[in-house]
Each structure stands twice: as structure tokens, then as C-alpha cells.
Amino acid sequence: MHACYIERYGSPEVVKLGELPAPTPGPGELVFRMEAASVNPVDFKIRQGMLRAIQSYPMPAILGNDAAGVVTALGPGVTGFAPGERVAARLDKARMGGFAEFVLARPEHLAKIPEGVSFAEAAAVALAGLTAWQCLTEVLRLKAGERVLIHAGAGGVGHLAIQLAHGLGAHVTTTASAARHDWLRELGAVQCIDYRTADFTRVCEPFDAVLDSMGGETLLRSIAHTRRGGRVVSVGDLPTPEVASDYGKPWLAPVFWLISRKPRAAARAQGVAYRYWFMREDGAQLAMLLERIAQGALKVRIEREFPLAQAAEALRLSESGRVQGKLVIRP
Numbered sequence: 001m002h003a004c005y006i007e008r009y010g011s012p013e014v015v016k017l018g019e020l021p022a023p024t025p026g027p028g029e030l031v032f033r034m035e036a037a038s039v040n041p042v043d044f045k046i047r048q049g050m051l052r053a054i055q056s057y058p059m060p061a062i063l064g065n066d067a068a069g070v071v072t073a074l075g076p077g078v079t080g081f082a083p084g085e086r087v088a089a090r091l092d093k094a095r096m097g098g099f100a101e102f103v104l105a106r107p108e109h110l111a112k113i114p115e116g117v118s119f120a121e122a123a124a125v126a127l128a129g130l131t132a133w134q135c136l137t138e139v140l141r142l143k144a145g146e147r148v149l150i151h152a153g154a155g156g157v158g159h160l161a162i163q164l165a166h167g168l169g170a171h172v173t174t175t176a177s178a179a180r181h182d183w184l185r186e187l188g189a190v191q192c193i194d195y196r197t198a199d200f201t202r203v204c205e206p207f208d209a210v211l212d213s214m215g216g217e218t219l220l221r222s223i224a225h226t227r228r229g230g231r232v233v234s235v236g237d238l239p240t241p242e243v244a245s246d247y248g249k250p251w252l253a254p255v256f257w258l259i260s261r262k263p264r265a266a267a268r269a270q271g272v273a274y275r276y277w278f279m280r281e282d283g284a285q286l287a288m289l290l291e292r293i294a295q296g297a298l299k300v301r302i303e304r305e306f307p308l309a310q311a312a313e314a315l316r317l318s319e320s321g322r323v324q325g326k327l328v329i330r331p
């Protein structure tokens with residue numbers, strides 16, 4: 001089958017397109033024919049080898065962390081899915097494999113795609129939508145009436161987080177360049193800050209909660225601008241010690257303690273709860289997000305589609321950090 005893969009970590013040139021054997025499902029696995037996959041910044045980070053401490057991959061490693069398609073084969077013991085059904089998944093982190101004609105997946109990561117939802121929307125919402133939902137509901141425990149700051153509102157995670165936070169009844173402020181503001185207001189943002197010309201700490205009241213995907217200085221300023229007793233989560237900085245146990249790698253906790261000491265110290269000083277969050281695969285939550293799309297309550301913006309043969313170009317565009325919404329790969 002055609003697949004986009006790497007044989008070693010490195011610069012964009014290590015990304016290859018070629019023929020690899022199609023997967024056969026083992027016990028508790030199934031295979032679907034890919035109709036759409038989506039691009040996430042984690043794809044180029046994996047290519048660079050940035051995540052090796054937490055997750056390394058046997059080579060060749062097929063890139064692509066979320067995908068949608070039609071079930072073609074079930075492994076022994078798989079129930080609840082049948083050949084011909086339309087499905088989507090944030091794929092197993094330990095394996096990925098979305099940028100290929102056929103994709104191996106685990107049923108607990110899969111959701112059926114409701115009528116009215118396209119393969120492209122289903123693939124595009126998986127990783128980014130689950131990240132937004134888990135951060136808002138499991139980490140920040142956002143409540144109606146609270147003031148939340150969502151950074152990078154025009155990005156894959158941000159534009160979904162704005163809508164989900166708005167749906168929870170929160171008052172949403174977001175950062176994005178000025179050209180995106182009208183669109184983000186339509187999605188439910190009440191206040192849009194152009195991060196290129198304005199400092200949110202000067203023009204906004206302190207927040208109850210912050211979803212940060214930028215890390216670094218932006219995260220530190222966000223913590224300093226959260227009310228005492230508030231909550232901050234980052235998906236863009238460096239992992240905090242909890243991530244080591246979440247990943248079943250407790251020996252990494254001291255390393256994560258060291259590399260996350262700046263935001264943790266800032267949070268302690270401010271009286272704010274802070275942690276880094278690594279999203280997890282979750283078929284049941286994905287089904288809920290797909291249902292919201294079917295009902296028109298969640299809109300996924302797809303900026304551009306690329307054929308599988310141009311997946312490397314899509315990865316380069318993602319790496320530019322200027323994508324609005326999502327990029328989708330087609331077989």
C-alpha cells in the first residue's frame with residue numbers, strides 16, 4: 001500500500017512516500033481503508049525525534065495520528081464494529097499509521113461516524129478535539145460563567161476549544177492575529193486579542209482558567225494573569241512530573257520536574273493549579289464530538305486538503321505555525 005513514513009528521525013527530507021505491506025489485524029484490532037487523515041504539529045515533532053523520551057517508534061514508522069475511513073477487516077475478538085462501517089480514531093500513540101491507504105486501529109480508540117459528518121471532518125476533529133475537550137473538562141473543569149483564555153484560537157486545537165468552552169457556558173477570550181478575529185467571534189469568542197500588537201495581561205482582567213498551547217513566555221504571563229485559585233493547563237510547554245506516571249514511565253518524573261520548574265514555580269507563587277496535559281485516545285469522547293458536528297454544534301475548519309503523495313508538503317505547512325483550523329490528507 002502507499003504510505004508516508006520515516007526510517008529515521010530528522011529534517012523534513014527524512015519523510016518518504018513509498019510502498020509498505022498493508023496491515024493485517026491481530027486479536028483486538030481492526031483495519032480500515034483510509035479516506036482522510038489529519039495533520040497535527042505532533043507529526044513534525046515526531047519526525048524530528050522530539051518525543052523520543054516518551055514515545056519511540058519501530059522503523060519504518062508510518063506518520064499520521066488521526067484518520068477516518070471504512071472498516072475492511074476485523075481481528076479475532078473484535079465486537080461492536082463491522083466491515084463497511086465509517087469510523088474515525090485518534091490512533092494508538094504507540095503506533096500512529098494514519099498516512100497510509102490502510103490503517104490498523106484498536107476498537108476502544110474508534111468512533112462510528114454519524115450521517116452528515118464527512119471523513120475529512122471526522123479525521124480533523126480527532127486529536128485536536130479530544131485535546132481541547134480533555135483540557136477544558138478534565139483538567140480545567142471549566143464551569144459556566146467562568147472567564148477562560150484560549151491561546152492560538154485560530155489553530156487546530158484553539159478553534160475547537162473556543163466552541164467547546166462557549167458550549168460549556170464560559171466567557172471566552174482568545175489570542176490570534178487580527179485577520180482571524182471575525183471568524184473566532186462567530187465561533188463564540190467574546191474577546192479576541194491580536195498577540196502581535198497587544199499584551200493580553202494589559203487589556204484583560206485576570207482569568208479563572210487558561211488553555212495554553214504556546215508554552216514559554218506566553219505560558220508564564222498566562223499564569224501570572226490567572227486569579228489566585230484559578231487553573232492553567234498547557235499542551236505546548238514541557239511535560240510536568242504527572243505526565244511520567246500517566247505514561248507509565250515514573251523514572252522520567254525527575255527529568256520532567258526539572259524541565260517544568262519555571263511554570264510550576266510561577267504557578268505556586270500565584271496560587272494557581274498548573275499542569276501539562278498529554279491528550280489520550282478515547283473512542284467514546286470522539287463519538288460525542290462527532291455527534292456535536294452532526295448536530296451543527298461544532299464546526300471543523302479545514303484550510304486545505306493534500307493528496308497522500310504530498311503529505312510531506314502538508315507537514316511543512318503545519319510546521320510554519322500559521323495554519324487556520326486543520327490540514328487534511330486524502331488517499
Ligand SMILES: NC(=O)c1ccc[n+]([C@@H]2O[C@H](COP(=O)([O-])OP(=O)(O)OC[C@H]3O[C@@H](n4cnc5c(N)ncnc54)[C@H](OP(=O)(O)O)[C@@H]3O)[C@@H](O)[C@H]2O)c1
Nearest residue numbers: 041131152154155156157176177195213235277278279323
Ligand atoms: N500535549 C498534547 O496532547 C497536544 C495535543 C495537541 C496539540 N498540542 C500542541 O499544541 C500546539 C498547538 O497545536 P495546534 O494543532 O492547535 O497547532 P496549529 O493548528 O498548527 O496552530 C496554528 C495557529 O497558531 C497560531 N499562533 C501562532 N503563534 C501564536 C501566538 N504567539 N499566539 C497566538 N496564536 C499563535 C496561528 O494563529 P495566527 O495565524 O492567528 O497567527 C495559527 O493559526 C502545538 O505545539 C501542538 O504540538 C499538544
